[in-house]
Amino acid sequence: MTISKPRGTRDFLPEEMARRRAVEFKLREVIQKWGYGEVVTPTFEELELFTLKSGQGIIGELYNFTDKGDREMTLRPELTAPVMRAYVNEMQSFSRPIKLFYFENCFRYERPQKGRYREFWQFGAELIGSSKPEADAEVIALAMTMIESVGIKGDLNIGNLSILRCLLAQITTESAVADQIMRYIDKKEYENLDSYLGELSVSAELIEKIHKIISLSGKDGFAAAKSAREVVGDLPELDAFEKTLTLLTAYGVTDYTVNFGVARGLDYYTGIVFEVYADGLGAQKQICGGGSYKLISLFGGGDVVSTGFGIGFDRIMEICELPVEKPETIVLITKPETQTNGIEIANELRPYVSVLTDIMGRNFKAQMEYANTVGAEYVLIVGEKELESGLLSLKDMKSGEQVSLSLEDLILKFKKE
Structure with missing residues (x-):
């Protein structure tokens, strides 16, 4: 009997994992330099952590x-919710702003399709404790810098829900009603929006204002x-x-579209969304996707504003062409x-270069064929003659050139490279 991997999951083989690690390293390199x-x-x-944030309806999507x-x-x-929970549990006494990032796997029980899996990876950041424009600008600029660092040109759309929420405050003080209006806007279900506003007896003037705001774009x-x-x-x-x-503009982020109709589809966003x-x-x-939001009070903390974003790592990998440097x-x-001498020599060289030794009992010819199969840059011959002379034979598999070097010279060669 053959057991298959679960639907919506993947096996990542060495070549693909090398690609994923290269992209992950690049993203980590950027965000750490920004102090996260x-x-x-x-x-x-x-x-309850997720039903508090997203409602009971999310249970059908969960494991x-x-x-x-x-x-x-x-x-x-x-x-986002786990990080906010961790803030409430562990970090309320920290100096603000608190700048955090994460890269972990997540799970959703939904229909798998291109770019969407039941197990997926998310790279994200949360800046906790500032409601200032400086926080919003930093988070957007950071997200764009990370995306561009792996060679992807992203189309940035920026909105601001606080403008819409000012209009909605004239309609209702009930968050559930306001959230339903925002969901219609997010899904661009404008007929349903108008019907719902009509049921609420909203004036034609206010409905017109809402439509004018959500249509503002450029x-x-x-x-x-x-x-x-x-x-x-x-x-x-x-x-x-x-x-x-x-x-x-100071960050160099000038190519974007402002769209006041961007609603993000999530009830807890309060201001900037992108x-x-x-x-x-x-x-x-x-x-x-990201923006400014308030979640901490839901989990027992204070009324603390945060701004953050999540990058869909698997979607990034679908289109990323970042070259992967293969180690020599x-x-x-x-x-x-x-054989034992070879193992000792391999131990001396491994701090500086990748070394493979034979563990299959192959003869000389078969070991050479194996070197070709794995695409090794060099073979190092360790025979009785080499051990007696103290000079090991190093062959460049690409040029065919072969030189004799002491172990010390070999270490210097690969240490410099």
Whole structure:
């Protein structure tokens, strides 16, 4: 009987893992230079952590279970809520802002398709404790810098939900009602939106204002903000939005579209929201999304604002063409009589270069063929003659050139390279 991997999961073989690690390393390199520290949270959490954030409707998408203590648990479907829970449990006394990042696997029980899996990886960041435009600008600029560092050109769309929420505050104080309106806007279900607003007896003037705001879009963010002022007046939220755009220019982020119709589809976003799209992914073209939000109070903390983003690592890998540097490899060839000497020599060389030794009992010819098969750059011959002379024969498999070097010279050669 053959047991297959579960649906919606993948096996990553060495070549693919080398690609994934190369991209992961690049993303880590960028975010650490921006002063963010890594956190790791449990693979499973209490189910309530996610129903508090997203409602009971999310349960159908989760790998949830009851543990042996009769507790309702689930494999994590995302990482923002666990990081906020960790903040409440462990980090409330830390100096703010707190800058965190993570790279972990997540699990969702949904229909697998291109770019969407039941086990997937998310790379993300959370900046906790600042509601200033400086925080919004930094998080957006960081996300774009990370995406560009792996050779991907992302299409950045920026919105601001605080403008819409100012209008919604004129309709209702009930969060559930406001959230339903936001969901219609996010899904662009404008007929349903109008029907729902009609049921709420919203005036035609206010409905018109909502439609004007969500239709505001363009490459000139300041022009969009000016148009928004003509609809909603001089709100301080628009002043903060314009400052965010000014700061983005300082970061070198100038190619974006402002779209006040970006709603992100998540109820807890409060201000700036942004999404990044990339070609080559079909319908699932979003590779990054984020914004400012309030979640900490849900989990027992204070009224603390955060700004963050998540990068869909698997979607990045679908289109990333970052070259992978293959380490130089030596295949060390021995005879039965020199096997132990070969192992000792391999131990001396491995701090500086990848070394493979024979563990199959192959003869000299078969060991040479193996070196060709694995694409080794060099073979190092360790025979009785080489041991007697103290000079080992190193053959360049590409040029065919063969030289005799002492172990000390070999170490110097690969140490320098």
